[in-house]
Amino acid sequence: MAALVDGQEKDMSHEIKHSCTVEGIKADSAAGMYILRHSTAHLLAQAVTELYPNAKPTIGPAIDRGFYYDFAMESITEADLKPIQKKMQELARRNFTIERLELDDRDLRQHFATNSYKLEIIDDKVGEGTGSTIYKQGDWYDLCLGPHVPNTGKLMFCKLTSVSSAYWRGDQSREQLVRIYGIVEPTKDALKQTLHRMEEAKKRDHRKLGRDLQLFHIDEEVGQGLILWTPRGAVIRQELQHFIGEHLTRQGYSQVFTPHIGKLDLYRKSGHFPYYQDSQYPPLVEKDLMKKLSDEGCSCSELSNMMKTGDIDGYMLKPMNCPHHVKIYASQARSYRDLPLRLAEFGTVYRWEQSGEISGMTRVRGFTQDDAHLFVTEDQIGQEVLGCIELVQIIFDKLGMKDYRVRVGLRDPDSSKYVGDPARWDKAEQACRAAAASLGVDWSEEEGEAAFYGPKIDFVVKDVIGREWQLGTVQVDYNLPERFDLSYKGSDGGLHRPVMIHRAPFGSMERFCGVLIEHFAGRFPTWLSPTQCHILTISQKHTEYANSVADQLKEHGIRVEIDDGDDTIGKKIRTHRKLHPAYMVILGDGEAENNTVSLRGRSGDQVADIPLTEFVSNLRAEIDDKSSKPNLV
């Protein structure tokens, strides 16, 4: 693809004038794929400009899974991608040499005189008098630093995947551009494999599985982004909640319950209202007051103003649980001996997410956080943050979720939006770093990712489409204790301000389950399976035995479903397979006579004639162990 020259990425069009070390970059490395993708983005731009002479290329980088290029042009549809792709392949076949040309400022501007976007980039990124480089293939060229592959022949195996839109420079107030996404591989086989993988991934999409496996339902008439947990899905959620509940008890948490709404004044104090009004459901106003105002001819905007200024009060669906928990803390005088005080609640919150953002279970308007707030002394921050992320790790380990990254969100040094004393920030950031480092997994620091009230540690996972979702989070907060004037009596007899830690190891039950459905591709470990045994009878004369087996399993708390219909056993298996039960239990004459069961696992493997009592106890043990997958077949 290109080469490392003295450790720097260069392409074949670089002239080497001194002695140096040269190391090839191949497509099997991340760097090589990156170059391949970037070069294909150029090829795409070349094809688009040939087919749409008015299109102006803007930027087109390589990304994790492929590449995209943004064009200022008339909008196009997916159907238009085919001819563009054809053109790209034609250009690839013509095997243009990709040349690197160094130009001075004037020349550079002249080359892009008709493209205001490129000129803007030159203005911003290219220093006065330094000039820059363009890459040329055939008659087409692009402003670019490279490196690139030596010729377009290397770019044969590409496919355009989707078209969408983007704002110029990610700024909502600026022009909307046409963005075309694509993928590329070095060989035909690799492309085929990648496309196949993408197809397979689609089958795991939690939105599809959620419907097929009857886990949840979203109903237009209920509302966008509002999840209805159907019986099978509810089982999974409940099991997860029990699981985490056990660990909370072990770690010294206290369970609390708080209502779904609170007065506007509460949120005025916490700072959520009216500052974050746009991302909240509109406030609820008391009936009598509403009637009085409407009799007085109060308009909507007047009402809204009166709420903002605090002239009238109302209630809000809670966007977070913390103010309620703060009030529990403040309900008693606290001493340093009470700390850390850890208040936990599966608290449902409501946020007005933008309609275009809502997606399945992963981005919703109402969700239940496995929330907790820890009230700690400043010295306890490090230890408690550590306890929190250990909890996250226990959960991720148990569920076999290894594909996540840890992000330590620090403040942006150039911003003034943060509240609190910089020295305390430093200390809290250090505590977060140390905690993350102790995890033994890769983690990264990201400036500007902190909340305005404190640094945080996030656990981020990808869905099947490659989108990243924040799940677990641990956040240090100096702000709320201040706003609510929280205190505790120290050993010195004086009053001190506690620090709060917000934490949610799953993040939200909705998002977490969505990700989990994809993680397991609907094939949950036995303890999480909505139904653990599907009992299938060979014929109707086995119904009685099937019922007695089901009863014994249920006695042991095992979730069972019986199919004693008159389908053939082959048909029953076919039907039930689609629900991915942990086990199918087949019952016929032999089993009924000997008080045994025959099992069929997900792979299709079978074990015949296991004594019923043995099966029950083994299955019970497997569930109690929370084994990562069914092992009895």
Add this chain to the structure above:
RNA sequence: GCCAACGUAGCACAGCUGGUAGUGCGUCGGAUUUGUAAUCCGACGGUCGGGGGUUCGAGUCCCUCCGUUGGCUCCA
């Protein structure tokens, strides 16, 4: 919220350039009583997302609203 595409029975889909809807699975009924990935026959089921318009006539064209999908923006 913005851009684009899409929206036909519970699900997956067909319906060409406008002439009042089809298939498969599921469901229900009947026959069959079956040993590990579909037994046979039959029936029910949709005013084609909602509303408005063009037209003699609209699932098919136009407008609008709602929703879905892919992005963008946002995410206390």
